[in-house]
Amino acid sequence: MNNDNRERLVLENYENEFFYKRNKSNLNITFNRIAFIFFIFLIICTIYTIKVFYLGSLNSKINKEISLLVKNNYRADIIDINGNFLAKTVNTINVGINPSLVINKKKLLINLQIIFPNKDFSKIKKKLNSKKFFYLDKQINQKNYEKIRLLGDKSVISEEKLSRIYPQENLFSHIIGQIDDDNNGISGIEKYFDYELKTRKEPLRLTVDTDIQFLIREELIRFQPIFQNIGSAAILMNVNNGNILSMISLPDFNLNKRENIKDVNYINRATKGVYELGSVFKTFTIAAGLNEKVIEPETKFENLPKKIKCAGRSIGEYDNKIPSNLTVEQILIRSGNIGSVRIGQKVGIEKLKFFLEKIGVLNKIDFDIEEVGQPISFKWGKCKLVTASFGHGITTTPLQLAKGYSIITNGGYDIKPTLIKKKEEEKKEKILEDGVSNKINLILRKIVSSEEGTANFANISGYEVGGKTGTAQKSVDGIYSKSKVNTFVAVFPTSKPQYILIVLLDEPKPNKEYVYYYKNGTGWKYKGNWRNTAGWTSVEIAGKIIEKIGPILATKYMEVN
Amino acid sequence: MRKIILIFSVIFLIVITTITKNSTKKLENQIFTIKENISVLKDQYEMELLDYSFLSSPKKLLEYQLQYFEKDLIPTDINNIKKINKKNNKFIITNFNKKTKHE
Numbered sequence: 259m260n261n262d263n264r265e266r267l268v269l270e271n272y273e274n275e276f277f278y279k280r281n282k283s284n285l286n287i288t289f290n291r292i293a294f295i296f297f298i299f300l301i302i303c304t305i306y307t308i309k310v311f312y313l314g315s316l317n318s319k320i321n322k323e324i325s326l327l328v329k330n331n332y333r334a335d336i337i338d339i340n341g342n343f344l345a346k347t348v349n350t351i352n353v354g355i356n357p358s359l360v361i362n363k364k365k366l367l368i369n370l371q372i373i374f375p376n377k378d379f380s381k382i383k384k385k386l387n388s389k390k391f392f393y394l395d396k397q398i399n400q401k402n403y404e405k406i407r408l409l410g411d412k413s414v415i416s417e418e419k420l421s422r423i424y425p426q427e428n429l430f431s432h433i434i435g436q437i438d439d440d441n442n443g444i445s446g447i448e449k450y451f452d453y454e455l456k457t458r459k460e461p462l463r464l465t466v467d468t469d470i471q472f473l474i475r476e477e478l479i480r481f482q483p484i485f486q487n488i489g490s491a492a493i494l495m496n497v498n499n500g501n502i503l504s505m506i507s508l509p510d511f512n513l514n515k516r517e518n519i520k521d522v523n524y525i526n527r528a529t530k531g532v533y534e535l536g537s538v539f540k541t542f543t544i545a546a547g548l549n550e551k552v553i554e555p556e557t558k559f560e561n562l563p564k565k566i567k568c569a570g571r572s573i574g575e576y577d578n579k580i581p582s583n584l585t586v587e588q589i590l591i592r593s594g595n596i597g598s599v600r601i602g603q604k605v606g607i608e609k610l611k612f613f614l615e616k617i618g619v620l621n622k623i624d625f626d627i628e629e630v631g632q633p634i635s636f637k638w639g640k641c642k643l644v645t646a647s648f649g650h651g652i653t654t655t656p657l658q659l660a661k662g663y664s665i666i667t668n669g670g671y672d673i674k675p676t677l678i679k680k681k682e683e684e685k686k687e688k689i690l691e692d693g694v695s696n697k698i699n700l701i702l703r704k705i706v707s708s709e710e711g712t713a714n715f716a717n718i719s720g721y722e723v724g725g726k727t728g729t730a731q732k733s734v735d736g737i738y739s740k741s742k743v744n745t746f747v748a749v750f751p752t753s754k755p756q757y758i759l760i761v762l763l764d765e766p767k768p769n770k771e772y773v774y775y776y777k778n779g780t781g782w783k784y785k786g787n788w789r790n791t792a793g794w795t796s797v798e799i800a801g802k803i804i805e806k807i808g809p810i811l812a813t814k815y816m817e818v819n
Numbered sequence: 820m821r822k823i824i825l826i827f828s829v830i831f832l833i834v835i836t837t838i839t840k841n842s843t844k845k846l847e848n849q850i851f852t853i854k855e856n857i858s859v860l861k862d863q864y865e866m867e868l869l870d871y872s873f874l875s876s877p878k879k880l881l882e883y884q885l886q887y888f889e890k891d892l893i894p895t896d897i898n899n900i901k902k903i904n905k906k907n908n909k910f911i912i913t914n915f916n917k918k919t920k921h922e
Contacts, residue, residue, distance in 0.1 A: 346865070469877050
């Protein structure tokens, strides 16, 4: 009985399993298979639907991909403030032949002769017999390139090359700089903005104006044989935002020729040249005095000696006719050395040093090109204060001079000279006391407009030109030579300063044949000048420049209310 | 009935997938063609602009002036420049340069 029961249990188990299998019908198996296939197709359909949407919304992404693809062989263009090309990249194609891959030499030569009928094929035949790769033609045009592509010959290899074209040739040589054969910037903007030029999509827009740059350069070149200077520089800058409209240094060079220039005379005098600039520093001494409230324009200095001695060296006036009793205003107008020394002493070493550092003339400037000079450092002392007060024994670059003058004339706001056009104006920080600029501007105007002033030749009607001259002996290896550096800083219009123009002549000589026309309304002419001062050289050039660029600046860049 | 619905669904999905795939292919081709055309046009435009920059550069303009005109160019006196303003349907002409105490 027991055995029977056990057998039945086994059978029941078996039956249960069988019963389960029997419940899985054929219809159910088919359904699962179809559902699986349905699922697969649904996934495929979803993928393609997503792709449709993706392609539809991809316009901007495609452009980005293109720029990334060509990045290795790409360099953004450089344009001026008006959109004129200053540097343009053109992709050229070089075509070469790998002789080891040529299948039918005769056929290839016939085809190439049709495409390049003017080529000497006797040489190419010889090269084809060797196994070395050689260039068939460099910088070929698009038409010929298309024809070569249609040949479909594997032995003809084309490679894309980057060529940089500078349509303005010499005009912006010191600003733009150059690139090497591997698309790396080696000087100027090309070097400083190398990475940005390789990655940005839009052209790099500068603040410079081609027309104004051309007119200023023309004047500098015109006067070079007249004053026989070995070089010159000019900077035109907006005093309120530091935008540089023009920056020239002569001699310059043609960027398209890609020459390796080693002559030091080709340095960028506007930014790299470090000079003792003479009396133009007197304005800073007086501005420091006004800012520290130790003087006013009417403050009188009496019994000023004609000569003083410092460390055994004699310091005198350049003009002995300068009176002994002068106000601060008269000291600057007549460019008095001793008066400036007295003002400097009133300000004191610490305050004068701090003021010069604040307006950015003592330390190296952070600029948009790497070719920037470092003012020569020195130890301040009683004697250094004396010489620095009238601009001797103290050096800076013309660019820093422009910055310093901009700050003291624009209401005392700090600015950063720049060559790059910014989309938004930066907030300006006021670093000088109220009223300093108004007082300085009025004196600068009198230097140009009054008969006692040293810059009458720049008194161009309608522009309210103000400015300060500086004549300094050139120091070579720490020893003063007979050569001079004549500088004029012009600010206009002085009632509401907009622009600063600096004209610097390196080693000019007086010209006795040149005829000067007085700007005092008398129509007087003067010939036979023997004075080698800024008032008779740099000021004359600055006047001519303002006469030419003034109408453009006034109308093109006028403020629309 | 269930079988028929499933078969039709699968066929429908196959057809839709094929159509979608073809249409994306066409879209891709169109995008590629347009992209190529734009880049060619852009290149042409930039080359024209380069020509324009070169031909209208101040240096070239002065060369043309010397070649085609007898008289030299003279700078305009700022005092001769006038400003025209329209006020109440009337044109008012004023001097561009205003005199200040600094003059």
